[in-house]
Amino acid sequence: MKRLLPYPLLSSGLLAMWLLLNEPFTPGNLLLGLLVALGLPRLVASLRPPAGPMQRPLVLIRLILRVGAAVIRSAIEVARGVFRARRHAPRGRFVQVPLELRDEHALAALLMITAVIPGTVWSELAPDRSALLLHVFDLDDEAEFITSFKALYEHPLKEIFE
């Protein structure tokens, strides 16, 4: 089983995407989708170091929902900040966040989270991955931002990937 399906999560994701893109659902499409789902991970396996197992699916689902909610909330905040920019300029600045995450896949997920949430831009990662430089759109309490950022996003990722 392990030999036939080394990347079960990636394979099932690819199969789902193939079937969604190729509606209607027919046996032929299922066969092609299975070919893609089983073959593609093998072909590209040499490009990336293998990911460790992802633990805690519940934490992952909660993290995804939390990011979705944060996107909506901060998009509204940034939009409001833009409309009001003439009257008072948003206090944008760089924040240095100390990191405990080291796993590269977890860091890639953290990059996705910061980039998808409007109002934070991933700017730099220390060479030893010990700190991260973020640009924040509008910030008044830096210490509070850092603690809540770590608690909301970094700790769940640590649970999932490490």
Next chain:
Amino acid sequence: MISVWEPLVALSLVASGVVVLAAGLGLYRLPDFFQRMHAPALASTLAAWLVTLGSIVYLSWRSNELYLHGWLIIIVLSITAPISSAVLARAALFRRRQAGDPLPPPLLAQEDPQPPPPNDSPTEAADR
């Protein structure tokens, strides 16, 4: 025929338009490059989500079957958009530091037991 879905579709399209307007206005109005980087994120997240929601509702209602391709737009966008945003931010930091703008200094290795490989300048090694 007006269904309950029609106002929902209209609302999500108009809301998405407002969000894209905010994104464009932000690009125009905000004073600094790093500030401006936040504005397009609005268009690629909330605005794209709203259009997708509208099209999923509209097409499912019209064809009487669940239309889910739309989710792929959101997923693929949230995989690709971070790459360009991270690369732009890195390039801007690099160039503005070279120009001597007041920016935070490059992050260096800190408390970690293994030192980074020698011969690497901090700016080059920073994104490994």
